[in-house]
Amino acid sequence: MAIAAGVMAVCVVMFLHESYPYAILKRKTARLRKSPGNEGLRSALDTSKTPGQLFKFAILRPPKMLVSPIIFLMSAYAATVFSYAYLCFTTFPRIFKDQYGFGSGASGLTSIGIGVGFILGLLFVGAVSDPWSAYLTKKNDGAAKPEFRLPTLVIGAIFVPVGLFWYGWSAEYKAHWIVPIMGTALLGIGIVTAYTTTATYLIDAYTVYSASVMAASAILRCLFGALLPLAGSAMFDALGVGWGNSVLGFISLAFLPLPFILFFYGERIRESKLFKMEF
DSSP: OHHHHHHHHHHHHHHOOOOOHHHHHHHHHHHHHTSTTOTTOOOTTOOOOOHHHHHHHHHHHHHHHTTSHHHHHHHHHHHHHHHHHHHHHHHHIIIIIIISOOOHHHHHHTTHHHHHHHHHHHHHHHHHHHHHHHHHHHHTTTOOOGGGGTHHHHHHHHHHHHHHHHHHHHHHTTOOTHHHHHHHHHHHHHHHHHHHHHHHHHHHHTSTTHHHHHHHHHHHHHHHHHHHHHHHHHHHHHHHHHHHHHHHHHHHHHTTHHHHHHHHHHHHHHHSTTTOOOO
């Protein structure tokens, strides 16, 4: 994993261009300032803060952003489905070694199901997110909205509970081993679709603060991912695999109205005086 992460980091540095508006405008201003007559040119986004002040704002802004209802709810949902992957991993030895008699090596291969789901989810979001957003923008007289990213979240919000119920109850009743693995694949599709759509929505909604909003989301995501699996074994011991996964499925179902609410009312909530915040 460290080698793969290193290779990806090199690829990011080599092939991805800067997308942060502040940095882009700052570089452009510095380049134009070298021309005669432009010596006093300044970026419109230049805050004239010292590096120490910028560091302080960078550290304090993400936790502050979690006070925003939209950021908190979307981050909490992304964190919840993200932690389900780790909870799922805690059940693989219990199910495939104890119930199906798999060895240690074969039991490890059962993670391929959810891995395939992750890849399919990425391909799905990559294929449809931009076209759907462009279509809705065209229908809205060319006015783009962050909420136009949310239709794919509905798909993810459906796949997550379906995958959990499928995986949990097929394992509970000891169906053929491929059946629960198929359930984990559906879960993987839902997790990646929901997480990726949440990220693109937050980035589009908070463009200038996109790095900070992703850091805010990461705070909850890492906390949930670290803490929830610790309770996984106790929950599955008490409830069994079927009902244990069903509890997780019911929790994810509680978030199902969220993309619909934000699609129709998200802009109004973001712009309302009650919830509008200065970051």
